Amino acid sequence: MEHPLAHIVDRIDPTASYRIPNLAEMLDMPVSSTTTLAFGGWFGEAEWERVPGADGRRKVWTGAALIKATNSELPPLDHTRYTASTLWRLGCGCDDCLTWHNTYTRNHRRARSDKAFPEQRRRQVLELVSAGDVSSIQEAAERVGVTIGQVYGLARRDEEFGKALDTAGEALCVDPGGPLCGRPAAYRSGCRGTACRRTHTGTAP
Incomplete structure (x- = not known):
């Protein structure tokens, strides 16, 4: 299975910073699914930064860290942790994920x-x-x-x-x-x- 970042790696600037909304847009994936992958370790090591104007923190990755992550060992496809929509986008073709895909495609x-x-x-x-x-x-x-x-x-x-x-x-x-x-x-x-x-x-x- 290919890393989800593999097909956009040529668009990643090693010197730039990326946050979950940026990655979601680049991957054409819902923010919720992208967040799940982020906290599951799919994007490699991240730093924490304070959210401007708010009392909270958020993850931020350097482009270099994301590029490195594309060559790292993939985490397991945990069906108890990830939704069928996320797993399908990661390449899982089990019956549950296929059913989600067919339903999503039909509704779309x-x-x-x-x-x-x-x-x-x-x-x-x-x-x-x-x-x-x-x-x-x-x-x-x-x-x-x-x-x-x-x-x-x-x-x-x-x-x-x-x-x-x-x-x-x-x-x-x-x-x-x-x-x-x-x-x-x-x-x-x-x-x-x-x-x-x-x-x-x-x-x-």
Whole structure:
């Protein structure tokens, strides 16, 4: 396993001083995780300095000490001391750490997707579809400036939005209640109403 400082060692100035916030930023790691590593001896020997304007002390490392630490023997990956997030970033791939990583990645992607598809754009998609101003949900997404994956992804995660999308999608039906409504032939003919869409995707109730 590689030392966490190894991939930033070329950015460490031997004559400079570094504190936990500096290291957290350089390592792209939460301050809490960086603090845990610091007190676990991962960054080598540090000095103590008084915090300006406060009654307390904090650790400070010279760049030379950090560079030296990259070549030292690594402390053990103690699962009773470190969180799964910290251990994963250190290179642990056990089941618990892998589960944390997968959950973190999924939540991060969802948060990024939700940021790109905020409430205002959601309402616009629903309004376009329900008003029949578009021929498909995909066209509504394109006009609003989001991807169809973001629309359907939110519909799967958010039950309320999913139901609203299905209700709005009924306005896209080209033959409501007709003999082909909800059948594959209608979808092939261009209908993108809720019933035909569900039949096509295999999600019909």
